[in-house]
Amino acid sequence: MISTKDQIIQLSDTLIRDQGYNAFSFYDIAQKLKIKNSSIHYYFPTKTDLGIALLEKHTERLRQLENSVEGKDAMTKIRAFLSIYNVIHEEDRVCIVGSLATDLKTIEPKMAKALKAFANEILEWVTSILKEGKETK
Numbered sequence: 298m299i300s301t302k303d304q305i306i307q308l309s310d311t312l313i314r315d316q317g318y319n320a321f322s323f324y325d326i327a328q329k330l331k332i333k334n335s336s337i338h339y340y341f342p343t344k345t346d347l348g349i350a351l352l353e354k355h356t357e358r359l360r361q362l363e364n365s366v367e368g369k370d371a372m373t374k375i376r377a378f379l380s381i382y383n384v385i386h387e388e389d390r391v392c393i394v395g396s397l398a399t400d401l402k403t404i405e406p407k408m409a410k411a412l413k414a415f416a417n418e419i420l421e422w423v424t425s426i427l428k429e430g431k432e433t434k
Contacts, residue, residue, distance in 0.1 A: 318404060
């Protein structure tokens with residue numbers, strides 16, 4: 298069974314992708330999960346804390362994917378990376394970076410820093426894959 302904390306993170310992911318970061322509130326989450334606002338605040342004192350936790354989950358998934366193809370050829374790695382976007386497309390969603398980027402100027406600096414760090418981690422991995430592919434042809 299999925300924990301309340303993970304349900305909150307999961308729902309926030311959906312709300313951000315569907316409406317944008319600034320367009321949802323803890324009240325929206327509480328209503329959909331049929332819990333009290335205080336239950337959300339127990340895990341995430343602020344919306345920024347929730348947003349950072351969501352980005353940490355995405356970072357963890359990215360690292361798991363990266364580790365799953367470690368030692369494989371560049372083509373396998375780039376296909377693994379692009380599989381993220383195949384899933385997003387199948388779900389008729391927008392990537393989390395794209396969803397949050399539209400709110401970059403209005404989010405808390407701590408959240409903006411976490412978003413930039415996640416985007417940089419993606420870019421570094423893709424750059425390393427492309428360099429490896431170029432070197433190995």
